[in-house]
Every structure is written in C-alpha cells, then in structure tokens.
Amino acid sequence: MSRRSRPSQWGSPALVAALLALLAPTLACFDPVHADAVAALGDEAPGVRRGPNHRPGQPCLVCHGGDGPGPDFEMAGTVYETRAGTAAAAGVTVRLTDAKGSATQVSTNSVGNFYIEGSRWSPTYPVRVELAGGGKTQKMETRIGRQTSCASCHEKQGSTTVAPVVYMSEGP
C-alpha cells in the first residue's frame, strides 16, 4: 500500500485536523478524577428520583460542587436523629456563620438533607455550624475550613480520620 492511499482511507489531513480541533475542547474539559468520584457514588437508590431527597449521607458537593452534573451548592449534607445514622432528622434548622459574621440558615427535609445554592450565600471560610430541632441543639466544636459536604468529614460511626455522621443526639 502506498502512502498516497491513506487519505482516501482516513480522509484528508485537513479534515482530520479539523475533527481534532473540534474534539480538543471536549477532551480538555474531561476530568477523569471527577468522573471517577461521581461514578464511585453509584446509582440512585431504587424508587428515588434525582432531587432534594436523593442520596442522603453522600458527599453532595462531588456532583454539586461546580463540576457537575448537579446544580452548584455552596454547602450541603444530611442530619440524622442519632449517632447510629439510621433515622433522618427532618425539620432541623442548620445555622451557618462565616468568618466575617455573615450567617444563613436552612431546614433539613424529610430525608435529613439540606443544601444551600451557590448563588444564595458566599461565605468567607472558616464557617461555624449550629443545629436546632426537636428541642435539641448541637454545635460543631470545630470549624469547616473548605470541604463543604458534611460527608467529606462525617461518615458512619467515624474512625481516627473521620467524624461520625452529623446527629442530634447520642441515641440509645
């Protein structure tokens, strides 16, 4: 096969260059680390649609942190009734105060989820958190420095490197 036959098989060099130029922005924007993090969260739970009630306990900002696929949140998480992390704490007021005194608050929904849209609040970190609901209050003793998904630092029963889930009372 002579070198001259290649253009007929693959198209002209100019066409190939044009295709590569068109694909380049797509390839350049693809972040395999982010894609892996999203994939690692798994599928939606059966019977739960995408929306405010989905994926309680997961690190919300993986998908809602600006790189998609969900809308941008500034902060989001899930609050549980007890440390066991089995029952959602609905109707809890989450009060957030930033380093400059700017404050906002939001209530947890029926599955314990709360979220603050990125357009609604732009805090200066670190941020302090207080919870109030059902006659109980909880104050986070440390501050949020930069990770704005509760589940980035709070997971199940906790370990030496992560705190337990966010909860309102120790429970039985």
Next chain:
Amino acid sequence: MTRARTATLLIALASLASGCSTPTDGRVDSAALDPASFPPVSDMLLRRCGSLDCHGSPYRNMRLVGFGASRLAPGELPGGGPSTPAEHTYNYQSVIALEPEKIADVAASKGAKLSELTLVRKARGEEAHKGDQRITPGDDADKCLVAWLSGARNDAACNAAAKAP
C-alpha cells in the same frame, strides 16, 4: 585529553555539590525550638489549621493530629478526647520538618527571620494558601506562634487562640 577534561569537570561539579550539602551528620539542629513548650502552640494550630478538611487530614502536608483532626490512637475519634502528648510531639515534628534548615535559622535569629518560613507566610496570608489567611499579624494566634519561633513562649495567647470560636 577528553577524558582528563571530563574528569576535571566531574570533580569540579562534585566539589560544588558538596559545598551545598546539609551538615556532615545529615541532621539539622532544631533544639532551639523547645518541644516542651510546644503543646499550647499545637492546640492553637489544631484550632486554626487542623480541621479534618485541612491540615487535620491524613492526605495533607504539615499533617496535624489531635482534637478536631485525625487521631493517632486506634479507636479515638477526631472529636473525642483532648489531644495527647504523643499527638503534640507528632505535630512538633510536622512543623519543624517543613523547612528544617530555615526554622533552625529563625530560632537562632530569635525570630528575626520569621518571614523566611513558609508556615508563617501562608498562615498570615502573605503567600498563596488554599486555606487562605488563618492568622492575622498581631492576633493571639500570631503572638503564640511568633513567641515560640523566637525561642520564647506565650501560653496565654496560645490558649486564647485555641479557645476562640
């Protein structure tokens, strides 16, 4: 002739390299920075810098351990008991290991060369820092850190900074 030139060049390069090497025993003396007076500084650093999402994470440099951060003892939770002596020792080593030669120089100069330390510049927001400014020059945390780096101690400032909201 060419071999002779090459050998001369290699010897010259080796001489240059040895002139820039660390002390002969490979150690940097940081004894001027007293580990015994470090626990209050450690508590301040844990409060200002050591949350689980910053230097309290096991995946960050200048790793800090203790209350509010990752823990050393198996079974201990970040928000569990107060920081232990072993954790303060770990944090001391984390801090002096960042720039061992420079921190020894700063200690020897009684703090005159503070701005040479990346730790100070980043904490004060004088250099790009993912966690932004965490210490304001002249505040309790700053007084605490500056005193210790200068070979003194200011436990009152450290304790106030560690308890600040």
